[in-house]
Amino acid sequence: MKNILITGALGQLGSEIALALRAIYSNQNVVLVDIRNDINKQLIIDGPFYISDCRDREKIIQIVKKHNIDTIIHLAAILSARGEMDPPHAWDININGLTTILEIAKEFNCSLFTPSSIGAFGSSTPKDNTPQVTIQRPSSIYGITKVAGELLCDYYYNKYNVDTRGVRFPGLISYLTPPGGGTTDYAIEIFYEALRNKRYVCPIQADTYMDMLYISDAVQAVIDLMNADPNKLKHRNAYNITAMSFSPRMIANEIKKHIPEFEIVYEIDPVKQRIADSWPNKLDDSEAREQWGYNPVYDLEKMVYDMLDKISRRLCCA
Numbered sequence: 252m253k254n255i256l257i258t259g260a261l262g263q264l265g266s267e268i269a270l271a272l273r274a275i276y277s278n279q280n281v282v283l284v285d286i287r288n289d290i291n292k293q294l295i296i297d298g299p300f301y302i303s304d305c306r307d308r309e310k311i312i313q314i315v316k317k318h319n320i321d322t323i324i325h326l327a328a329i330l331s332a333r334g335e336m337d338p339p340h341a342w343d344i345n346i347n348g349l350t351t352i353l354e355i356a357k358e359f360n361c362s363l364f365t366p367s368s369i370g371a372f373g374s375s376t377p378k379d380n381t382p383q384v385t386i387q388r389p390s391s392i393y394g395i396t397k398v399a400g401e402l403l404c405d406y407y408y409n410k411y412n413v414d415t416r417g418v419r420f421p422g423l424i425s426y427l428t429p430p431g432g433g434t435t436d437y438a439i440e441i442f443y444e445a446l447r448n449k450r451y452v453c454p455i456q457a458d459t460y461m462d463m464l465y466i467s468d469a470v471q472a473v474i475d476l477m478n479a480d481p482n483k484l485k486h487r488n489a490y491n492i493t494a495m496s497f498s499p500r501m502i503a504n505e506i507k508k509h510i511p512e513f514e515i516v517y518e519i520d521p522v523k524q525r526i527a528d529s530w531p532n533k534l535d536d537s538e539a540r541e542q543w544g545y546n547p548v549y550d551l552e553k554m555v556y557d558m559l560d561k562i563s564r565r566l567c568c569a
């Protein structure tokens with residue numbers, strides 16, 4: 252990686268990857284693209300930023316040529332809960348966006364990272380220790396686009412030798428940028444409500460388990476996978492990765508250790524619950540650990556401590 256383009260760069264994940272990569276590769280060498288510019292102003296000021304739709308082939312090509320891009324980190328997407336509100340739009344952005352970027356990666360010989368998700372699994376997938384290669388029949392439009400995206404990455408690697416790399420991210424937990432409408436967003440909202448109101452109304456049932464990953468481990472995973480020896484990578488669609496699996500009851504109990512008066516109550520959102528029920532409880536990520544050294548640092552206890560610390564500082568300075 253020398254000259255990097257990030258699409259969807261102002262989002263929850265993109266903003267953190269942009270910061271980390273600019274610290275390593277310099278501001279000028281990490282070029283950001285998004286359809287919005289109303290958030291994360293510092294990232295927009297610090298280095299190259301363009302408002303562009305990832306489906307706008309001509310504009311993305313101009314940017315790739317101008318900055319001599321060799322690596323694309325394609326994050327622009329519509330997430331799971333939002334996708335259910337307008338499935339054709341989710342398909343359009345997630346699939347036509349990805350195929351536009353794959354074509355450009357092919358034409359300009361760029362390496363490409365693009366994430367899949369635990370949403371690429373469905374209720375017929377084994378729920379515990381979900382294998383790397385297994386049944387993938389998701390019921391959400393988001394999951395369907397993620398399975399198709401994984402297959403497209405395999406296709407471009409096998410047919411055109413495009414250097415595609417990806418992971419199946421679990422729910423990402425972070426504090427810099429608000430989440431973009433996923434099923435695991437509760438695991439972020441709960442911290443703000445615990446600190447502000449000592450009470451959280453949770454849209455997911457108390458004992459629904461899902462995999463999660465703290466943002467610094469997610470960013471490190473992208474960097475490690477992009478720097479990995481290509482000869483060691485057996486999968487070009489997406490690797491299972493996780494760091495912790497917990498339920499709303501478990502994260503609430505962990506928060507109570509720091510805020511004893513905190514209480515959680517449940518008002519279930521049927522759309523989110525149906526999606527959550529169809530996802531695995533815990534992925535098997537041994538292939539990522541063996542083939543490119545994936546090794547997350549944060550478990551539930553450390554993550555909760557750090558989130559409360561960081562968010563309480565933000566709230567008191569706001």
Ligand SMILES: NC(=O)c1ccc[n+]([C@@H]2O[C@H](COP(=O)([O-])OP(=O)(O)OC[C@H]3O[C@@H](n4cnc5c(N)ncnc54)[C@H](O)[C@@H]3O)[C@@H](O)[C@H]2O)c1
Pocket residue numbers: 258259260261262263264265284285286287303304305306325326327328329330344348366367368369419420421422423424429430431432433435
């Ligand atoms: N956040 C999670 O928990 C999670 C979990 C699994 C996988 N992922 C995947 O990681 C990637 C990034 O997710 P995120 O959480 O940062 O999402 P997000 O919604 O926070 O950010 C997505 C960004 O893409 C931009 N965008 C949307 N449509 C665009 C378009 N047509 N052209 C250019 N930009 C566009 C949005 O403005 C937004 O800033 C996605 O592929 C998502 O599926 C995220």
